[in-house]
Amino acid sequence: MKNNLILPFALSAFALPNFAQSPSQPNIIVFLVDDMGWQDTSVPFHSSRTPLNDVYETPNMKRLASQGMRFTNAYACSVSSPSRVSLLTGMNAARHRVSNWTLRKNISTDRACDVLDFPKWNVNGITQFAEIENTRQVTPLPQILKNNGYHTIHCGKAHFGAINTPGENPYHLGYDVNIAGHAGGGIASYLGEENFGNKTNGTQSPPQAVPGLEKYWGKDIFATEALTLEAIQALEKASLYNQPFFLYMAHYAIHIPINKDKRFYQKYIDKGLHPKEAAYAALIEGMDKSLGDIMDWLEAKQIQDNTIILFLSDNGGFATDAKWRGGELYTQNAPLKSGKGSVYEGGIRIPMIVKYPGITTSDAVCDVPVIIEDLFPAILEMACVDKYKTIQETDGVSFVPLLNATGKQKNEKRNLIWNYPNLWDGTGLGVGPACTIRKGDWKLIYHYETGIKELYNLKNDIGENNNLIDSESKTAKKLSAELSNYLRKVKAQRPAYKATGKQVPWPDGKE
């Protein structure tokens, strides 16, 4: 009776959602870890096990990998906001121009440079409806999912827009539920005892003080656990609604500060790890437990076979600061070079596992390069959303065709592109304004400040130790041209010389 009344209008209506989700629409979980390196796990992503795989204990990632497909050549941007925006919009960072991490309205987080001026990038992040300066207006993934029948849950770190702009609030981006997400891209403290960084003595809380977890203040609980409890509570609620759910579970872990997660810390000390590294390992294992708790919940609800899980990190592991890490710097993602903020593999290659029940087979591996913006079309394909329009033009390519065990895709030879016309606030190996292209096994890096190029063959030299820029000049020229053409096409930004005010040339030497 109700439907008799409703359907005639629904069918004729424009700008309306699909009301009845298809019974085949699966639940979808993006489990996004912050700053997790390619080797910060006991699951091997390299061609063979590495020493780091034996340091870290991530049994639930192993469990997930045993049910799905590991992507060994998965990429993100070298810092947070660009990756998260690419995921939510399907755009490459060169196009969306949220190219560095965001925090305060109209204030760039670029470190000052003697030689270069940096362009006016979208320091305010993304927005859906409002027109705000230095902000990219987009149709975000959760909004499309919501319009197509999904109950959309955001849990954890958002980092999509600057303070006091609409994008600071996940509710503006299509989320029905927001747990603890805001403009901040880090966490002031993981400790409930420290109110997750919120001040209660009348002084100003830091911008990384995490909101929305007030009920855990003063308690002996780690933020990773609190977020997991809240996410599961939101899932419990979601299970009462007659909708598939989309859970964007974006842990603040394993971003600095590397607070000790007491549940796991001592174990790693007993293993002989440096205290900083033991704390880091514990932070990882706490994150892994969260994954396990959510998988347990799915199994208890018997919906594990109708729930897709996409596990990934937003950039490489932190490896450029002795304050936070033990051991020799730039080796913490070994065999990859350097880490977060760097143009080298340590900064951009990420662990990624996809479980698509009925599609992925057990312990599958895919070596085809994929990149963070590919999640956008892939998730929409998984959600059976084939008709949608976006404000933005997108770059991502769905990796769903790769998931059915054969691991082959038509566009295996596509170019992956990075553009970072910025200067990170951290320093270290490979940190600096640069643009990069990966084509097949080749990777070309162009440093905006010096004009220096580097060329590596990743198949033979994953550690990027052997620069072939001189010996492989033909390849370098070809890659320089393709990279430049793409950047010009999407109207990418680049720095300018302070001395002359002139923009730095593109990698092919042209304007």
Next chain:
Amino acid sequence: MKNNLILPFALSAFALPNFAQSPSQPNIIVFLVDDMGWQDTSVPFHSSRTPLNDVYETPNMKRLASQGMRFTNAYACSVSSPSRVSLLTGMNAARHRVSNWTLRKNISTDRACDVLDFPKWNVNGITQFAEIENTRQVTPLPQILKNNGYHTIHCGKAHFGAINTPGENPYHLGYDVNIAGHAGGGIASYLGEENFGNKTNGTQSPPQAVPGLEKYWGKDIFATEALTLEAIQALEKASLYNQPFFLYMAHYAIHIPINKDKRFYQKYIDKGLHPKEAAYAALIEGMDKSLGDIMDWLEAKQIQDNTIILFLSDNGGFATDAKWRGGELYTQNAPLKSGKGSVYEGGIRIPMIVKYPGITTSDAVCDVPVIIEDLFPAILEMACVDKYKTIQETDGVSFVPLLNATGKQKNEKRNLIWNYPNLWDGTGLGVGPACTIRKGDWKLIYHYETGIKELYNLKNDIGENNNLIDSESKTAKKLSAELSNYLRKVKAQRPAYKATGKQVPWPDGKE
């Protein structure tokens, strides 16, 4: 540069919002008071001042009325949820079938009746995307406003959907911000000292314990004030976004429990009021202060001339229970008869004031009957949203043409309809399953249980003391037919006789 990239896609896209709100899009505030009677104010809505106008002190309503138009014949449903759903959807309650107040999933709040069985109404309220049994699927007003550039804020009482259905959560209905709104339609306590009814000792909180005001727990603050502070904080945030705002300020006041608002209580005791009535008057004045605080904020921001305010109640004043009210029952809305839950004017006639800067003139009065669902098209017209589609068919008629001082409208002779095939949990004069029509000055009531009809000429007999059903049989017949035809047309519901299982006839005696 940014817009050059965005606009081509925006213009060609389907299912997309209007990105750039027109500079002429005003801010809009719906200031909705709960259970406020037509006479619960010092602002006269009757043809002359009444004794009650001298009891209550509402200087800010007076201030608003001096800048806008009072509607003396404004109506809502006799209880909360139907009114709120009509406001959000533009549908008459006969059509949306959320005909009684909602609370628990799949559980009717109808009181049992010896004679009648009540129909399976939409006890779960409304929903936007999910298909849920006993729920009306709609395109809600805030979603349309949001899609057309508004930043949408919900503050206070929601009461749109049952617990554990999507409609319980204002975020599912197009709101960007939700302060303290949930499935509950009342407030367990107005007192911060009592945590607004939330239990902290491990026992279950009542369903009317208000969420989202945790930071005021244990403090000496009245809920009306806490909501106002939160609303102004949300408006402060909204003022930073480059969007017009829609604030749905839905006070829990002046619904029972009639806790003493200490800020105003003693004044009314000193005036000689019965303690219950003094508490009620204080509850009203606290609400009025909230209106004034918001008006002050608009003036401080110098946006009062670009902000429309619509002040109204959701049903008549509470007048059927000696536990809560002093004086003789059913007279608390005098000269109107009875109160909330009743089919008489005391149950359905509401105070309503509209300030539309540049349109309404000072201290204007409009006697044309309007009804709660008229807010839907009126607000969309005010928001300059002329192209929108809704899942639901709507009934409301915009009252914007009435606002420009002449007070005339084409369809002045339209029928206003009420259908309440339910039994309220309160008892009293005029409380019972009935349908009603107002046409011009005439009002016909049809009682489903007894088949009895009443006919009043409201122009001469606003107190509904002189039943003309026998002497004006021609008018009664005409109104019965028009009421029945409308109810049949919209597939309205009606009770059935317990004895036979047969549905009660429509007012015209037909099936």
